[in-house]
Amino acid sequence: MMRRPFLAVLPLVAAGALAGCMVGPDFVSPDGPKTATYVPDQKSDLVAAGIPGGEAQRIVQSMDIPGQWWGVFQSPQLNGLIEQSLRANPDIKAAIAGLRVAQQNARAQRATLFPTLQGTFSATQNQTPASLQSATADQQPIYGLFVAGLQITYALDLWGGNRRQIESLDALAEAQCFQLEGAYLSLASNVVAAAIVEASLRGQVAATKRIIAAQRETLGILTRQSGLGAIPGADVATQQAALAQAEATLPPLEKALAQQRNLLAVLTGRLPSEAGPEHFELGDLKLPHELPLTLPSQLVEQRPDIRAAEANLHAASAQVGVAVANQLPQVTLGFGLNSSALSLGTLFMPGLAGATTGASAIQTLIDGGALAAKKRSAVAALEQADAQYQSIVLQAFRNVADTLNALEYDAVALKSAVEAERAAATALNIARKRLELGDTTYVIVLIAELTYQQTLLTRVQAQAARLTNTAALFQALGGGWWNRDGTGPGNGRSRCKPPASPWSISSNTQR
Template sequence: MRPADFHSGSRSETGPSIAPRRRLAMLAALLPLLLTCGCLSVGPDFSPPDPLLPPTSFFGKPEPAISTVGSLPPGGPTKSNSAQIDPEWWAAFRDPILTSLASRVVGANLDVQSASVRLAESRFQRGVTASAAFPSVNFSPSYQRELLSQNGILSLASGFTGAPIKVPPISIYQVGFDASWEIDIWGHVRRQIEAAEAEVESSEYQRRDTLVATLAELARDYIELRGAQTQIAIANANLVSSNDILRLTRTRAEKGLTTGLDVENAAAQVESVRAQLPTLENQESSYINALSLLLDEPPGSLRSELARAKPIPPTPPRAPLGVPSELARRRPDIRRAEAELHAATANIGVAVADFYPSVKFNGSVGFNALDLKNLWKGSSLQYQLGPSISLPIFEGGRLKSTLELREAQQQEAYIAYHKTVLQAWHEVVNALVAYRTEQERRASLKAQVDHSRQALMLSRSRYNNGVGDFITVLDAERTVLQAELQHAQSATAVSTDFVQLYKALGGGWELTYPNEDATSVAAAIPLR
């Protein structure tokens, strides 16, 4: 029901001219009708939106999975594997150190811990909101010593008697209970609880999304570390080769078979290769520290565990993509956006309920006496019981503006949901393209490395036999170094693209934070 459809009735029927007895009779007749409508919740009901994801075959046909050797499968492109997404996808690298780090990051990472605290906060907030559905009861004992002023109300009585009236100080003892309960006829409180539960869901999905991002960042940093160590090994191997060429050139110069120019060029090449090492070692240290930060460790604390060089973790032949239509349920950010849309929709119901009358039961029961020994006597009993109805008549446009604000917020939440789904779709497709094209690039770079090494071997042989010049040897050596470094970088990129693909698919949270429905999430025991 829209607020514009609600009519409060004619003022002539409920105005001050109606006798109090008649108003009480009307209220008594109206209350049963209102109470029987207690299950009514005004405002729109939430239904999950259609994410409008592509058909099942979309992810598979345009961007086929590529084998790890970097070439297309025999017979051309094939459809991607639609197997279930592995919740422990990092195990596909078959690297025990990476697996160990991933198991530790869940409990150690500070971002994940902060997300867990925010989830606990949302659950506490839900409890605060839900308390409005229950009566509020207060115990209110009191003691008061009171002296009436002779120049106050007593002076009026003294005007009739002609003599001043003196009242000694009195003590008032009182003990009792005050209770208040607003009947949630229009679903005002129920809509608030619904919005609070949706916020709990949003916090739960935010924690899962934080875990997915943290695991992906951990895997990327670890792979980049192994890539930097591989490049250090390549530079050291080329440094050995350059020193061999320098010694050979010096020997030939001593025998008069070459000039000092070749010796200086060879020495320059040695220093050029050696200059690569500090930058690569700095990268190695940075990635170790980045991994330490993810695990809540001080800088350098993981050096003993990670300093020993290991190969770049290879990717499996295929990356299962699952069913694209399930992407909206796997990715926590999409589910979080849906929960926020749910909360915005429920808040519209809260705003609509403000246009309707509220019914509240108030009461107080207690004992009142001027003497403590008489406090618990039946004659000291006093109570007040009765319902009250409050109907908004003029609010200066506050209620209407609040409703329009909530409707605009719902539209904004839907746009955010649609953008999140669309962005997820783009991320998956982009990750597939990057994964495929980088494998093709890696295959070409591997072939370049093989040809460059053969060219270096031939140029050195010709130079040793005196039929080739030294410049050709230096050029071949530089080409080998650059080709090997680029191949290592590409191998690193293939593995990090594989990580990005799984991040885009939203995998990695299922075992740590299993899927929970809204009720179980809201009722879960808060974290301590």
């Protein structure tokens, strides 16, 4: 008679509890910064340097970013290397596992919204003392007792504490999702940067070898002239010293190049001894003619680190509700069925079953201020998460601004470096011809050689800087994770919520 009313009322009670109030603040996404630009007087057109790898670039407002943004460099080698790294890098695997942990924790917490059903069974051998009457009908002092039961308990979520905890864990899972997106973006950016550095170092090695060859040629000229008595032997010795100094700059560059190869191998999940055949030259990487620039109001929706910080802020907000709910009465409903018998064979016979039903309410009265302190702690954690979110937003905007400045000024620097290299090469050729004709001194040639050496290396470094800045802009804007087509590397991983505002791509396409 007790079981049917309880089971009939339980769904209604559960529905009422789920529809009950939720204490604590309701989370609202923070507004983005109220600004229309990243830097004052941002230029849209970047100057050309007049060499391959130094083409003019144009910054296009509100241009969308492709999911595989590294394709803009038009390097099949680079594309394959990034695909390999996204599949095999252990840091990515760790981030994926971390996402699964967060998702399963949130799933486990949702179970608190439903009743818990537990089954029990016990078997004991009992002996009644001689001074007492036996508990069995046949008055046997030794008897077995078998008990089986079902117990249903349900904690009413009257104040929304469980729902706030679910909300918090869902937000943490979302944060982990964006951390995974950030890991993918960071890894792809690191591979691109490492490839550019390798290409730059290979260019510097080649330039240094050309410088050494030119130094040796000059030494040959001086040696011949010294043999004819046209110049003193001190000039030959000075050139030998200059050649030795130039040769000494080559091993550090070759060492850095080898270490960069090791880095690329590790980024792709391989041992340094298993480095792939990819070799990058500056000429293999193309500058895209158009670069995207997200509206500042959209940046907070695109950057994985900002979205992760927002999700952490959401989780902290929900924890305030959990702390408030813990200060209020906790109500639990219970219903049990049990059957007891002296033998296992008669355990489930009619007439041996019993039932219990009831409710309990617990309200903490004195706890030394623990619950109040936990609430203050949750409020402070919310304030901390808010400050951290604001800090990350500021750093993100600075990141974009720094990259835009670098794009503008490094384009000018490359143009100047190319002009300086050409002028230095012309001056060196003239000085060497005059030296061969005996029309100038060796000191003039030496100065021209050193000048050309510096301008050549500066041009290679400036050329690499333009490629690095291009990659840095795509990274600073979020990397286009919302445009994955499902065919690229990492296919099958969880999709985070895409930017809220729709993109107005119109006719703008990435070149």
